[in-house]
Amino acid sequence: MVSNAPGSPTLHSTAAMAVELTGITKRFGAFVANDGIDLAVRRGEIHAIIGENGAGKTTLMNILFGLLQPDEGSIRLNGEATVVADPAAAIKAGLGMVHQHFKLVPSLSVADNVFLGMEIRRHGLIDHKAQIARTQELSKRFGLHVDPTERVGLLSVGIEQRIEILKVLVRGARTIILDEPTAVLTPQESRELFQTLRSFVAEGMTVIFISHHLEEVMEVSDTVTVLRNGRKVATRPTSELSKDELVRMMVGREVSFDRRPRAAPDGDIVLDVKDLWARDDRRLPAVRGASFTVRSGEVVGIAGVAGNGQTELAEVLSGLRPASHGEAWLKGQDLTTLSPAAIREAGLAHVPGDRMVRGVDRNASIAANTLMGRQHRAPWSRNGMLDWKAIAGNAGALIKGFDIRAQGADDAVKRLSGGNIQKVVLAREFTNGADFLLIDQPTRGVDIGAQEAIHDEIMRQRAAGRAILLISVQLDELAALADRILVMFNGRIMGEVAGDDADEDRIGMMMAGVMPQLEPA
Amino acid sequence: MEILDKLINVALIAATLRTTAPILLVALGGSFTTKAGIFNIGLEGQMLARAFFAVIGSIWTGSAFAGVACGVAAALAFALAFAVLVVTFRANEVVVGLALNILAGGMTISLMKAIFGTRGSIVGHGIVGLPKVQIPGAQALLGSWAPLISGFTPIVYVAFLAVPLLVLFYNRTRLGLYIRVVGEKPEAAEALGISITRVRYIASLLCGLLAGLAGAHLSLGYITMFTENMSSGRGFMAVAILIFSNGDPLKVLAGCLLFGFADAFSLRLQTFGFPSYLVLTVPYVVALTALFALSYRARPKIIKETLASMQKLLSADRNSAQVDKNPQ
Numbered sequence: 001m002v003s004n005a006p007g008s009p010t011l012h013s014t015a016a017m018a019v020e021l022t023g024i025t026k027r028f029g030a031f032v033a034n035d036g037i038d039l040a041v042r043r044g045e046i047h048a049i050i051g052e053n054g055a056g057k058t059t060l061m062n063i064l065f066g067l068l069q070p071d072e073g074s075i076r077l078n079g080e081a082t083v084v085a086d087p088a089a090a091i092k093a094g095l096g097m098v099h100q101h102f103k104l105v106p107s108l109s110v111a112d113n114v115f116l117g118m119e120i121r122r123h124g125l126i127d128h129k130a131q132i133a134r135t136q137e138l139s140k141r142f143g144l145h146v147d148p149t150e151r152v153g154l155l156s157v158g159i160e161q162r163i164e165i166l167k168v169l170v171r172g173a174r175t176i177i178l179d180e181p182t183a184v185l186t187p188q189e190s191r192e193l194f195q196t197l198r199s200f201v202a203e204g205m206t207v208i209f210i211s212h213h214l215e216e217v218m219e220v221s222d223t224v225t226v227l228r229n230g231r232k233v234a235t236r237p238t239s240e241l242s243k244d245e246l247v248r249m250m251v252g253r254e255v256s257f258d259r260r261p262r263a264a265p266d267g268d269i270v271l272d273v274k275d276l277w278a279r280d281d282r283r284l285p286a287v288r289g290a291s292f293t294v295r296s297g298e299v300v301g302i303a304g305v306a307g308n309g310q311t312e313l314a315e316v317l318s319g320l321r322p323a324s325h326g327e328a329w330l331k332g333q334d335l336t337t338l339s340p341a342a343i344r345e346a347g348l349a350h351v352p353g354d355r356m357v358r359g360v361d362r363n364a365s366i367a368a369n370t371l372m373g374r375q376h377r378a379p380w381s382r383n384g385m386l387d388w389k390a391i392a393g394n395a396g397a398l399i400k401g402f403d404i405r406a407q408g409a410d411d412a413v414k415r416l417s418g419g420n421i422q423k424v425v426l427a428r429e430f431t432n433g434a435d436f437l438l439i440d441q442p443t444r445g446v447d448i449g450a451q452e453a454i455h456d457e458i459m460r461q462r463a464a465g466r467a468i469l470l471i472s473v474q475l476d477e478l479a480a481l482a483d484r485i486l487v488m489f490n491g492r493i494m495g496e497v498a499g500d501d502a503d504e505d506r507i508g509m510m511m512a513g514v515m516p517q518l519e520p521a
Numbered sequence: 522m523e524i525l526d527k528l529i530n531v532a533l534i535a536a537t538l539r540t541t542a543p544i545l546l547v548a549l550g551g552s553f554t555t556k557a558g559i560f561n562i563g564l565e566g567q568m569l570a571r572a573f574f575a576v577i578g579s580i581w582t583g584s585a586f587a588g589v590a591c592g593v594a595a596a597l598a599f600a601l602a603f604a605v606l607v608v609t610f611r612a613n614e615v616v617v618g619l620a621l622n623i624l625a626g627g628m629t630i631s632l633m634k635a636i637f638g639t640r641g642s643i644v645g646h647g648i649v650g651l652p653k654v655q656i657p658g659a660q661a662l663l664g665s666w667a668p669l670i671s672g673f674t675p676i677v678y679v680a681f682l683a684v685p686l687l688v689l690f691y692n693r694t695r696l697g698l699y700i701r702v703v704g705e706k707p708e709a710a711e712a713l714g715i716s717i718t719r720v721r722y723i724a725s726l727l728c729g730l731l732a733g734l735a736g737a738h739l740s741l742g743y744i745t746m747f748t749e750n751m752s753s754g755r756g757f758m759a760v761a762i763l764i765f766s767n768g769d770p771l772k773v774l775a776g777c778l779l780f781g782f783a784d785a786f787s788l789r790l791q792t793f794g795f796p797s798y799l800v801l802t803v804p805y806v807v808a809l810t811a812l813f814a815l816s817y818r819a820r821p822k823i824i825k826e827t828l829a830s831m832q833k834l835l836s837a838d839r840n841s842a843q844v845d846k847n848p849q
Contacts, residue, residue, distance in 0.1 A: 088714055103709040105702050116702060117713035125693040 017079060018043040018175045018206040019064065024073035026059055033059040034070070035230040041175070041223075043078075046197055046207045048221035048238070050214070052250055052306055052473055056230040057210045058100075061177050064208075065097045066090040077175075096173025098164045100180050106153030110146050111135040114166045138169055142199050143192065157282075158189040165196070175206040182216055183307075186284065194220045212250075212306060214243050214512055226250055243512035244505070247305065251475050251511070259480055259500065260459050267296025270347075270436050270467035271317075276326035276336075278309075278316045286312040288491035289326070294436065294467040299458065301482030301499065302471040305511055309491035310471045311353060314440045317469070318350045319343040320358075330436055344373055349429035351422075353440035353471070359425040362414040366406055367395035369413050370428045398427040403453060419450025426454060430461055437461060440471045455481060475507060489513045533785055539673065539743060540788075541781025542680040543568075543735045548759035548766075548773045549683050550731030555768035556691065557724035558704030562618030563603055564732055565756025566625030571596045571736025573629040576648055576747040577636070585649045585741055589676075592740075593733035599625075600729025608721045622756075630749055642748035650745035651675060651738075676738040683731065687770035700724050732756075758808055776811075783807035 019041040026034040034056045041047045049057050062068040064075065066084035075082050077093045084090050090097070104113050111131040120130045135148035144162040146155075152163065161181065168176055178197075182190045197207050197220060211217050217224055217238070224241060226233040226249040233249045271294040280286035286309045294300045302310055315321035317328055319340035328335040333346045344350075352358035360369045371380055371391050379390045395409035404423045406416055413421055422442065429437065439458065443451040458481055462468055472478050478485050479502040487494045487510035494510035497503060547568050554561040571592040578591020603621060606612045630640070637643055656671040690697040702710045703720045710717055735755075740747045758780055766772030783804035790800045 087712070103706065103712045105706045105709050107701065107705055108698075112698070116698070116709070117715060119695055119698070121695065125689075126695065126698065128693075 016043055017041065017076070019208070020076040020079075021060070021064065022074050022076070024060060024063055024070045024075075026056075026063060026068060026070050032230050034063070036073070037227070037230075037232045039225055039232065040235070041206060041208055043206050044201050044204050045222040046201055046209065046220055047223045047225065048217040049208065049210045049225050049227060050212060050217050050246065050250060051227035052212055055227040055250075057227055058179055059230075060227070061097065061179060061208070061210060064090070065095060065177060091171050091173070094172065094174040095177065096168030096171060096175070097177040098161065098168060098179065098181060100183065102157075102160045102164050104152045104160055104163060106151070108152060109148065110150055110152060110155075110163055110166075111148035113152050113163055114148075114170055116167075118171065134170070135166060138166055142169070143196050145192075157184045158186065161185065161189075161193070162196075173205075175208065176200060178207070178209045180210055180212075182211065182213060184282070186282065190216065214246055214250075214305065217246070218243060244508040244514065247508045247512045248504070250305065251473070251508075260455070262459070262462070262483070265295050265298035265462075265483055267298065267465060267467070269293045270296050270331065271469065272327075272329040273317075274327045274329070276313070276316060276328055277324045278312050278321055279324050280312055285324070286491050287316065287323075290488075290491075290493050292486055292493065294469050296435070296467050297462060297465045298484070299462050299468040299470055299482045299499075301478035301485040302469065302488055303475060303478050303485050303507055303511065304473070304488035306473045308488045308511075310440070310473075310488055312491075313488070314350075314353060314438060314471055317343075317438055318348060318352075344432075344434070347435045349432040349434035349437045351425055351429050351437070351439040351442055353444070355418075355422055355425050360413045360421055362421075363412060365395075365410050365412055366399065366404070366416075366424055367392045367409040369424050370395045370398050370409075372428065374432065398424075398431065402427040402457070417450075419446040419454075422446055422454065423450065426457055430457065435465075435467060437466050437468045438471075439468060441473065442470070443472075443474070443477060475502070475504065478502065487511055533789055535672075536785035536788065537778065537782045538681070539677060539781075540784040541777050542673075542677040543738045543742070544755045544759055544762075544780055545774065545777040546676070546680045546683070546735035546738065547732045547756055548762050548777055549680070549687055549770060550728040550735065551759050551763045552687065552766075552768040552770060552773055553700060553724040553727040553731075555763045556704045557700045557721050558707065559607060559721060559725065560614050560618075561603070561725075561728060561763075562615050562760055563599075563621040563756075564618075564728075564759050565752055565754065566618075566622030567596060567599050567603075567729065567732045568736045568739070568756045569622075569629060569750065569752040570599055570625040571733045572740040572751055573632065573736075573747050575733075575737035576643055576740045576745075577632075579649045579741055579745075580643075580646050583649060585651045588649065588741055589651070589734065589737040592737040593730060596729040596733025596736065597726055600725045600732075603729075604722045604725035608718055608725070626750060629747075633747070633749075640749075642746055644746045648741070648745045650743075651741045654678065674738065674742045676734055676742060679734060680738075684770050684774045691770070696720075696723065754805070758805075761808065776808075779811055780804055780808050 017040050019039065021037060021039040024034050024037045025032070037056070037060055039060070049060070051057050059068065063070045064084065066086045066089050075084055077095070082093055084093070087097070105116065108116070111128065114135050115131045120127045120134070122130070132148040135146070138144070139146050139148070139162070144166055146159055146162050146166070152160065161184065165176070181193060185193060194216070197209070200207055209221070221238045223235060224238050224246065225235040226246065228250060273290055273292050276287055276290045277285060278287040288309070290313060292300065302313070304310055312321055316323045317335060319335065319338055319342070323336040326336065330343070330346050330348065335343050335346070335348070338346060356362060361372070367388070375381055375386060380387055380394070392409045398404070399406060399409060402423045404416070404427065405420050413424060416424070426442070442454050442458065446454065455477070458468065458470070470478065470482055479499065482499040484499055485497045485502060485507065487497070487507055489511060490513060494513070497507055547564050551561050551564050574595035575588045575592030579585055579588025582588065582591070599621060603617060606617045607614045633643060634640060637646065651674040653672050654675055691701060699710065699715050699720050702715065703717050707717050710720070736752070739751055762773060762776035762780070766776055787800045787803035790803065791797050
């Protein structure tokens with residue numbers, strides 16, 4: 001299975017390893033974030049750790065950096081068994097970590113931020129000149145272009161990241177961990193970052209870098225470790241891997257084909273998306289010219305590695321993000337011109353990808369959560385007053401109908417399990433009378449039993465003639481439910497696969513950005 | 522012209538420096554807590570309590586400096602109580618500050634009754650005031666301008682010298698830097714292993730130290746007495762100045778000078794027969810006007826944002842209206 005599985009003789013002497021993790025297991029309650037992970041990182045290499053959201057990458061790195069303590073397993077740094085009790089111990093052992101969220105002080109200069117906590121002092125006073133000179137020197141040596149005297153508050157995110165890297169360097173790190181470093185960068189800034197990473201290994205340092213972007217992993221890393229669902233899938237030299245192999249390892253080979261039986265959809269077109277474009281939060285194009293239709297009684301799946309524009313597409317269709325170009329017609333109305341409330345009136349039900357942020361108010365009761373979005377309608381609102389009896393009655397019916405495991409309608413949503421919270425969202429959205437259901441990652445973080453129930457419910461909605469757009473990063477889910485699967489890569493729809501011959505290889509190729517043969521790339 | 526000459530002269534400027542000193546000290550003290558991210562509304566009460574204990578100390582020991590030390594000790598005790606409640610037990614800082622203000626007001630009155638058997642004020646009883654520092658050679662050097670630099674109590678000099686020292690402190694010392702970081706971005710401090718609790722305690726105690734000096738200046742400086750509520754809102758004015766200066770020492774100085782000048786000016790006006798109640802409002806009116814002028818600059822942004830969101834709403838309506846007119 002794996003080239004350096006535990007027990008097999010390692011190819012390199014122990015001292016050549018900058019980092020060795022053995023059998024790392026970390027549980028959060030019943031959830032196993034890391035399950036017996038082994039990881040060996042050679043000194044002087046760029047080692048990418050790739051996996052989808054929730055695969056356990058960040059947890060593993062937080063354990064290595066001492067931010068979390070493993071439940072099981074051991075850590076060796078440069079061949080020596082080490083207990084990394086806290087980040088201070090990690091820094092002392094020559095580790096440095098650049099987090100996803102920067103921790104810089106806006107009113108201080110770049111140099112002050114770099115040296116914060118280890119100021120250069122002369123006669124008890126901070127020596128700003130020396131700090132500026134040293135920052136300048138490091139910034140030149142590794143191509144991290146910054147002006148040490150500028151105030152951090154005025155700088156872009158890309159430059160902030162350089163400052164975080166400088167902070168790590170100043171603390172004498174020889175092994176540098178970067179958590180999704182390119183997530184906040186423009187393509188240009190990403191290329192510059194990769195050059196910097198190469199200059200690190202040229203000086204004998206080691207880089208561990210977390211990503212879920214195939215392209216950049218292929219471009220910059222020497223070795224790749226793939227994680228999936230908290231387990232290590234494999235560690236391989238990058239040169240021996242192709243992109244679609246990598247995708248298959250990331251999303252999982254075992255696509256189960258327990259496809260739901262169905263009749264061919266023949267309803268009218270409900271949603272018609274024409275050449276839709278949208279930008280992400282960094283103002284970069286995230287959806288690029290998407291065109292597709294969804295018919296009544298049809299489930300259209302959107303597949304793709306997370307972060308390829310699916311989230312932005314869902315946000316545009318639900319009115320949460322403006323389209324930069326194009327149209328999306330829902331029963332004669334262009335959604336791109338409407339507010340979220342107007343879109344819901346026009347006939348959209350939305351199961352958001354992140355239920356805790358946009359799906360529910362976690363502190364409110366089940367009754368209140370099943371009401372949201374239709375509080376102005378009869379019979380829940382009469383003469384401008386809410387009729388809580390009717391609301392609670394309706395919530396009680398939904399709790400029964402959707403098998404929500406709760407004490408009662410007054411239960412706060414935060415007391416429910418992930419699967420039951422998702423059922424609250426489904427119960428509200430699916431009883432909305434909407435013709436178009438936008439369903440984003442319906443079973444993320446949901447246990448198997450609830451998954452089955454949610455899938456059954458989606459199929460019931462299909463049978464009732466609803467038009468359904470199902471966005472999921474789980475291929476088996478799409479293969480089970482979708483009539484057609486569209487594959488998104490880098491904001492584009494790469495191609496379409498019929499649900500009943502969901503060819504995993506073909507989908508994998510498109511997820512990795514390789515066009516099907518009929519369409520030239 | 523003659524009146525103006527009488528109004529604005531060397532004596533007025535010297536008076537301005539004198540009236541500025543206590544509010545400057547208390548505001549500079551508050552600068553530590555402001556920078557460390559604590560909104561310290563208790564400055565008024567801290568100042569009052571210190572003024573009282575300085576008088577007590579002065580009476581009991583017969584020494585003005587021991588009185589000051591006594592005031593400072595009381596100040597540190599108050600600051601420690603504040604820090605324990607706010608930093609360690611995470612109590613709401615406004616509630617604690619208000620409570621300490623009320624406590625100081627009530628405590629000084631009841632202690633006055635208990636110790637001296639009087640209400641209202643403590644005069645006489647052998648209170649020793651602070652000596653005035655005559656700088657040698659000032660008279661020869663500056664002639665009639667000499668009162669500008671000479672003849673103040675030591676605390677006035679401390680107050681004005683503290684300004685450049687604080688600038689240096691915040692920019693060039695590690696502790697000053699950490700206080701700023703803890704106030705501005707506590708998560709950055711935490712990530713670097715800087716103890717937020719420790720830094721906030723230190724900031725609270727430093728604040729108590731300077732506010733203690735300010736209180737001592739009130740009761741042992743130019744008048745040697747204690748009266749009920751003698752801080753008369755200076756602590757609150759310091760809080761207002763801190764909000765608008767963000768605790769920057771130079772901005773604090775500017776704000777305090779403005780208030781001090783208005784204070785001195787109002788005293789001067791009284792001698793010209795203006796109704797005294799009206800005149801006493803002058804410093805507060807001036808300070809409020811200045812603060813309003815400062816905050817007015819921040820207004821256009823809010824208006825702009827409101828306009829932008831309204832425009833967005835309107836254009837969405839217009840778009841949907843267009844769609845209604847020509848459906849697909």
